[in-house]
Amino acid sequence: MSANGGTKAIIAALLANIGIAVTKFVAFLLTGSSSMLAESIHSVADSGNQGLLLLGGKRAKREATPQHPFGYGRERYIYAFIVAIVLFTLGGLFALYEAYHKWSDPHGIDSWQWVPVAVLVAAIGMEGFSFRTAIKESNHTRGNQSWVRFIRRAKAPELPVVLLEDFGALVGLVFALFGVGMTLITGNGRWDAAGTAMIGILLVIIAIVLALETKSLLLGEGAEPKDLAAIERAVTDGPEVERIIHMKTLYLGPEELMVAAKIGVPRCESAQDLARGINAVEARIRTAVPIARVIYLEPDIYSVAADRAGTGAAAETAVTPTEADADPAPATGGVAGHTGG
The missing domain is CATH 3.30.70.1350 (Cation efflux protein, cytoplasmic domain)
Known part of the structure; x- marks a missing residue:
């Protein structure tokens, strides 16, 4: 059940992130907003991450060989760890770099001012659907555990990864909406830079949490x-x-x-x-x-x-x-x- 539920949550997140990435990037091209660019790269990274999780799940099903007599089940942990690295570098560090660049050269949003707000609101709706799917599938295996304990103790990495990514995406969208909104109100592009920096810090924190939890699984955990x-x-x-x-x-x-x-x-x-x-x-x-x-x-x-x-x-x-x-x-x-x- 956990494998099927994890695959369903991954596919829902993948479809949502592809659509969101396209709309965000179009909004960035029209407005030049750094928050929109950071969010675009974030969604591209998330889409790639979901692809990595699907690939890891497929490769883990291979039969055992003389060289790997216990099979390939841990490949799912390896690909989850790669997801954490991608989220840290392509998502978090890029957003922080873009925030620094925008802070050094601030400029407001002078054209298509309604576009980023509309895109972010629509993205929140799509990301919310993905997050809801991940929550629903996680509840099948979570039992009476708290969400923190579930993320820390789950042996199947896909659902915790998707949960953290979707949660981070939703909070990041709120940060982006804050930065864009304040830039439109004040005309000061540094609000946009601040929103971008908040997104970067959030992604770095989530990536570190994912890396630490996946590292424990890679090292080898015993039964509950x-x-x-x-x-x-x-x-x-x-x-x-x-x-x-x-x-x-x-x-x-x-x-x-x-x-x-x-x-x-x-x-x-x-x-x-x-x-x-x-x-x-x-x-x-x-x-x-x-x-x-x-x-x-x-x-x-x-x-x-x-x-x-x-x-x-x-x-x-x-x-x-x-x-x-x-x-x-x-x-x-x-x-x-x-x-x-």
Whole structure:
């Protein structure tokens, strides 16, 4: 659902930004307003960003290869990070440069004075439609989280990126309307420069927030606390596992979670019994957290003395993963681990 919702929000934002960019640029050519030029470049950058997000989503669907055995799910994070860079440079820094240029050489809007106001009002309406779509699609996955927490904790980067871009675009349009309006009222072009500078600062801040949040995803984040608790319950909710010795989780992509755990198991009569137990645990994990698609479970015999020494397991193990794998009994999972649904 998150992927489909993210694509719908991206397309809505892309169509809105293409239309807005064209009208803003025409208004700039007619009036020479720096705010209109900054907003034109902003919309062009946003349109390119939506294209990058769509490209990242498509490339992330490629099948795993020997060189990339865990697939390409993180490409969505990479392209979201590129979006932050584009927004910072092409959007924010260009607007600040244009503001400095206009402040140094201020001039009013002498012709087509009604055009920028009409364009900005129309742009606010189109951007508002895009923002509304992003909010609607985000609510499907946001749950009871606040908007700040949703943006910070969402694993699928597309919706937070579109939300921040649309929010920034709406606020930027208000800044541009303020700068243009004050320039028309006073005849002083420095109001236009001030509006442009406000747009630049806003875009730089949004780009930094996006970069920081996407960087965390690129570094690798573990499961959310509720998912982690559900996995722990699934592992221990049966006679196959006495305790979890240690466990780590990692998002391989927005909708694919890896689970790796060393588990304390009771002594088994055969590798076949151990394999059946491991398969049952894997099935419970996938039922509890469906995005847990890559699971590695290492069975061991838990020892209190070894745990105090820092190893968490006895010196000898009842059955090793290699021995269990060698058992001819069919298994849907595997002692060492299993990839797939």
